[in-house]
Amino acid sequence: MRSVSRSYQITPIRSRIAVLASGGLDSSVLLATLAYRGRHVFPVYVRAGLKWERAELPVLRRFLKTLRGARIAPVKVLDLPMTDVAADHWSVTGRGVPGYRAAASSNYILGRNLSLLVKAAIFCARNRIGEIAMAPLEANPFPDARPEFFRAVERAVALGVGLPLKIRAPFVGMTKAEVIRRGRGLRLELTLSCAQPRGAIHCGACTKCAERIEAFAAAGVPDPTRYRARKS
Numbered sequence: 001m002r003s004v005s006r007s008y009q010i011t012p013i014r015s016r017i018a019v020l021a022s023g024g025l026d027s028s029v030l031l032a033t034l035a036y037r038g039r040h041v042f043p044v045y046v047r048a049g050l051k052w053e054r055a056e057l058p059v060l061r062r063f064l065k066t067l068r069g070a071r072i073a074p075v076k077v078l079d080l081p082m083t084d085v086a087a088d089h090w091s092v093t094g095r096g097v098p099g100y101r102a103a104a105s106s107n108y109i110l111g112r113n114l115s116l117l118v119k120a121a122i123f124c125a126r127n128r129i130g131e132i133a134m135a136p137l138e139a140n141p142f143p144d145a146r147p148e149f150f151r152a153v154e155r156a157v158a159l160g161v162g163l164p165l166k167i168r169a170p171f172v173g174m175t176k177a178e179v180i181r182r183g184r185g186l187r188l189e190l191t192l193s194c195a196q197p198r199g200a201i202h203c204g205a206c207t208k209c210a211e212r213i214e215a216f217a218a219a220g221v222p223d224p225t226r227y228r229a230r231k232s
Contacts, residue, residue, distance in 0.1 A: 008162040012130025023060035025191040026135035029183035035070035049083035051094040055197040063190040098207040113144035125163040133168040176215035189224035
């Protein structure tokens with residue numbers, strides 16, 4: 001049995017790291033940071049059938065083109081439809097989107113990080129990538145953003161596919177304002193953090209837009225984002 005199990009072990013290529021890239025501000029700054037540190041970055045976009053995804057991918061690809069001299073693979077789009085189990089959720093229907101003053105907890109999507117990581121882990125195993133980075137922040141209150149959750153997924157991946165995967169969440173102690181300050185030299189207007197965008201234009205009225213607007217103000221950085229309207 002031992003020799004059989006050893007035959008399934010996957011040895012990662014050390015320079016490689018995958019990034020769960022949504023086109024959002026936080027994951028885009030994380031991706032750029034890793035790429036400019038000399039890592040060979042593999043952006044992974046998991047398409048689940050959420051309302052805003054059609055707008056995200058073009059924005060992400062435009063942002064990546066601005067990262068000159070970095071070693072970045074083409075975006076890998078993985079499909080993991082969730083519309084069958086979440087057909088009535090606002091993230092799928094576009095109805096009842098949490099408004100500007102809604103609590104951060106209203107943005108919760110059940111099993112979001114679990115589904116993203118499971119699909120991305122299989123991609124990593126097939127491409128000998130031993131690290132995957134994602135960008136939850138200090139204020140993320142959700143159960144699948146806790147360190148113990150990430151460690152549990154690492155153990156499951158090692159047991160299930162033989163890959164010694166490390167999940168990196170280097171922004172977990174940071175605010176969005178701190179991330180903005182870190183990425184102020186990047187093309188942050190080419191990022192999208194909105195639950196109901198029209199193309200690359202933010203609605204300015206949802207909880208995600210509120211977080212973005214207020215974070216730019218707190219960071220003391222001019223906000224280059226295009227909004228249809230701005231509520232306060």
